[in-house]
Amino acid sequence: MTVTVAAVAANFGRDLEENYALIERIVGEARDAGVQLLVFPEAAIGGYLSSLGNHGDTVRTTQRSLPPAITLDGPELRRVQQIAGDMIVCIGFCELDADGETRYNAAACLDGTTIYGAYRKVHQPLGENMSYSAGSEYRAFDTPVGRIGLQICYDKAFPEAARSLALDGAEIIASLSAWPAARTATAENLQEDRWTYRHNLFDMSRALDNQVFWIASNQSGTFGSLRYVANAKVVDPGGNVLATTLLDAGLAIAEIDVEATFRAMRGGMFHLRDRRPDAYASDLVARKEELVHA
Known part of the structure; x- marks a missing residue:
C-alpha cells in the first residue's frame, strides 16, 4: 500500500489565530496533493522559545514570551482536528500537565476523530529545561497509515531514542523540530551552516x-x-532523501510503500535483527559513570 506523506517547513509564532490560519492553508495544500500523513514542526501551536542558552526564555525569568500551554483535550487541539479531517497530522505544542503547572515540549498525532499518540520531549538542549519539564519514554502507536513514533528536535542526536521507537515497531518516525542555525560563526549560506x-x-x-x-x-x-534552517524532508530506510524543502518554507512530499520497501531493504541486512545487545550492556553502568565524571 502506498501512502503519500509530507514534512512541513513553516514559521509559527505566538499568535494562535495566525497559527491556525497557516495550519489550515498548509493542510489544504497538502490535501490537494493527496497527502495522507502531514508532519508539522515542533511548537507549531504557539511558537518555540525566542532564545536559548544563557539568555533563554525561562519560567523563572519571564512569563511574557513563553509559548501558551495547552492540554491534549483542550480546544486548541480540537481545532486542529477540525482542520485535519481525514488527514493524519503530527503537530508540536507546549503541553500543560494535569497539575496545571508543569509544562512539556510535546507533540501529538491526530486526525479529525482520534488522537493516536502523544509524546513529551525527553532530551533538552541549551537550558530548555528552564522552560519545560522532560518527558520520560518513547512509545510507538498504530495509525491507519502505519505504526508511528514521535520525536522532537534534539532527540535526533541520540541514537537510542530512534532505536527505542524502532524496537517498539515504528515503521515511520516523525521528527518535529525548531532547529536553528549555529549561534556563533554562522555560515553566510545557511545551507552550508554546520548546524544545518x-x-x-x-x-x-x-x-x-x-x-x-x-x-x-x-x-x-x-x-x-533564532534563525531556523528549514530543510524539512522525507528519508527512506536506506538513508536516501526522497524530498526536501532545503531552506525554503513549504512541503516536502513523497509517496512511500512501507511494506514493499521494508521487504526489499530488510531482506538482506536487517539492523534490528542483527543487533547484539548482550555485547552492548557489559559493564554499562560503570562506563556511564566514568563518562559523566570525566
Whole structure:
C-alpha cells in the first residue's frame, strides 16, 4: 500500500489565530496533493522559545514570551482536528500537565476523530529545561497509515531514542523540530551552516540506523534570536532523501510503500535483527559513570 506523506517547513509564532490560519492553508495544500500523513514542526501551536542558552526564555525569568500551554483535550487541539479531517497530522505544542503547572515540549498525532499518540520531549538542549519539564519514554502507536513514533528536535542526536521507537515497531518516525542555525560563526549560506549539516546528517543516519521512514519537519524563518534552517524532508530506510524543502518554507512530499520497501531493504541486512545487545550492556553502568565524571 502506498501512502503519500509530507514534512512541513513553516514559521509559527505566538499568535494562535495566525497559527491556525497557516495550519489550515498548509493542510489544504497538502490535501490537494493527496497527502495522507502531514508532519508539522515542533511548537507549531504557539511558537518555540525566542532564545536559548544563557539568555533563554525561562519560567523563572519571564512569563511574557513563553509559548501558551495547552492540554491534549483542550480546544486548541480540537481545532486542529477540525482542520485535519481525514488527514493524519503530527503537530508540536507546549503541553500543560494535569497539575496545571508543569509544562512539556510535546507533540501529538491526530486526525479529525482520534488522537493516536502523544509524546513529551525527553532530551533538552541549551537550558530548555528552564522552560519545560522532560518527558520520560518513547512509545510507538498504530495509525491507519502505519505504526508511528514521535520525536522532537534534539532527540535526533541520540541514537537510542530512534532505536527505542524502532524496537517498539515504528515503521515511520516523525521528527518535529525548531532547529536553528549555529549561534556563533554562522555560515553566510545557511545551507552550508554546520548546524544545518548536523540536522540533515542526523535525519539520514537515524533512518538508516533503524531502516525506517523518517519524516523531519522544521520551523523556517526567524523567531526572537533564532534563525531556523528549514530543510524539512522525507528519508527512506536506506538513508536516501526522497524530498526536501532545503531552506525554503513549504512541503516536502513523497509517496512511500512501507511494506514493499521494508521487504526489499530488510531482506538482506536487517539492523534490528542483527543487533547484539548482550555485547552492548557489559559493564554499562560503570562506563556511564566514568563518562559523566570525566
